[in-house]
Amino acid sequence: MHELSLAESVTNTIKSLCAQSGWAKVRRVVIKVGHMRQVDPELLAFAFGIAGKGTVMENADLSIMELPIILKCKACGKTSDCESMVFICPNCGNANVDVLSGMELAIESMEVEAV
Numbered sequence: 001m002h003e004l005s006l007a008e009s010v011t012n013t014i015k016s017l018c019a020q021s022g023w024a025k026v027r028r029v030v031i032k033v034g035h036m037r038q039v040d041p042e043l044l045a046f047a048f049g050i051a052g053k054g055t056v057m058e059n060a061d062l063s064i065m066e067l068p069i070i071l072k073c074k075a076c077g078k079t080s081d082c083e084s085m086v087f088i089c090p091n092c093g094n095a096n097v098d099v100l101s102g103m104e105l106a107i108e109s110m111e112v113e114a115v
């Protein structure tokens with residue numbers, strides 16, 4: 001399950017942020033994940049439970065925002081949401097598209113307790 005390695009890398013980022021800033025505990029964290037990451041939000045939440053055990057992240061309230069894949073067609077210039085993993089412009093059928101969004105894996109916001 002690749003969710004665990006994603007959760008571990010995000011948890012490590014949060015841990016070092018907390019260490020640098022002197023935060024004792026993370027109360028709430030919002031993670032945004034692009035649809036191209038093919039992450040199962042339930043599995044990811046479960047993975048955070050494992051990765052965060054014994055850390056500042058333990059018992060943090062976790063929200064996962066899923067972001068759609070957004071394509072920009074190089075032929076007609078139209079941007080569109082992409083539901084599947086097929087990267088074709090729904091407007092003109094061209095496969096020559098840029099992926100504008102969908103690869104995100106980032107901390108959107110967090111609420112912490114200072115020492």
Ligand SMILES: [Zn+2]
Pocket residue numbers: 073074075076077078089090091092093094
């Ligand atoms: Zn197009």
